[in-house]
Amino acid sequence: MLSRTADHLYWMSRYTERAENTARLLDVNYQTSLLPQSAEVAKYGWQGLLSISELLPAFNQKHGQITPEATMEFMVKDESNPSSIVSCLRAARENARAVRGALTTEAWETQNTTWLEVNRMLRNGDFERDPGAFFEWVKFRSHLSRGVTLGTMLQDDAFHFSRLGTFLERADNTARLVDVKFHALNSEFFGAATEEDQEYDFYHWSAILRSVSAFEVYRKVYRDVIRPERVAELLILRADMPRSLHACLHEVVLNLGKVRNQQSAETQRRAGKLLAELQYGQVEEILATGLHAYLTQFLDRVNDLGMRISQDFLVPWH
Numbered sequence: 001m002l003s004r005t006a007d008h009l010y011w012m013s014r015y016t017e018r019a020e021n022t023a024r025l026l027d028v029n030y031q032t033s034l035l036p037q038s039a040e041v042a043k044y045g046w047q048g049l050l051s052i053s054e055l056l057p058a059f060n061q062k063h064g065q066i067t068p069e070a071t072m073e074f075m076v077k078d079e080s081n082p083s084s085i086v087s088c089l090r091a092a093r094e095n096a097r098a099v100r101g102a103l104t105t106e107a108w109e110t111q112n113t114t115w116l117e118v119n120r121m122l123r124n125g126d127f128e129r130d131p132g133a134f135f136e137w138v139k140f141r142s143h144l145s146r147g148v149t150l151g152t153m154l155q156d157d158a159f160h161f162s163r164l165g166t167f168l169e170r171a172d173n174t175a176r177l178v179d180v181k182f183h184a185l186n187s188e189f190f191g192a193a194t195e196e197d198q199e200y201d202f203y204h205w206s207a208i209l210r211s212v213s214a215f216e217v218y219r220k221v222y223r224d225v226i227r228p229e230r231v232a233e234l235l236i237l238r239a240d241m242p243r244s245l246h247a248c249l250h251e252v253v254l255n256l257g258k259v260r261n262q263q264s265a266e267t268q269r270r271a272g273k274l275l276a277e278l279q280y281g282q283v284e285e286i287l288a289t290g291l292h293a294y295l296t297q298f299l300d301r302v303n304d305l306g307m308r309i310s311q312d313f314l315v316p317w318h
Contacts, residue, residue: 005099006161007314012095013165019088020142021173025049026075027135028211033068035203046071052180089118104152114141160258171248172302178235179295181208205231212243233283246278267308274301
């Protein structure tokens, strides 16, 4: 396959997944902002979201004061922000258009319709009327795009590069979500808490689990109250949890193996090593050494894999 074609397919999937994950991050912050809390705690939540997305300097330059309205405007509608939902959906559609011939009609029409529809919704003020419904729509369109790809495309190199982009992006975003939420709540939640704190915790952790479609999964797996260390285990180490780091790396390694070439051996080795650590890791060890440090290192390694995939298969980064 031509490296340029592979590049467009890979980034089409990454941008679609990024739009979904941005919607998930914003949705969990929006839901938790509706809970009783001080203005300072609320502001810290929105600041954490911008920090973990590495957008705080760009936001401060444009808006200065952090408010829920300004943050959501910046993360949803601002076309000058390359990570906003509208920018991601535009980039996904442009990448799809560039390789129209490598996609099935259904896959192309899903991307194109999403782009046309998001513009209509933003013009009509649908986002301002009901942010929660808008975020659900973004997630649904991403699910649809993934389902159409899986259900209609030949499982050749085009398919595997598309899947590679999806799961590398998802691993990055899941790690960021877990990091920002655990970091914000700090270690106090692992100790004793008042009844009022525990009630707040339940709603907070419920919102985090729902942001990765894991609330029902948690209940099914653990059949117990929501505990932070179990949330970490579910979202990092569980192979059967679709958005966990383990599940994402399994897919990355699988699809790397399908498209491997003469220069990709080191990339495969690094991806395989990271997967092995997730397969045999224990949450107690991760928490003992520090969750923030573990996730920071994981993000560095995922970023390294992304750069290596670009060097091995795609149009080189400039």
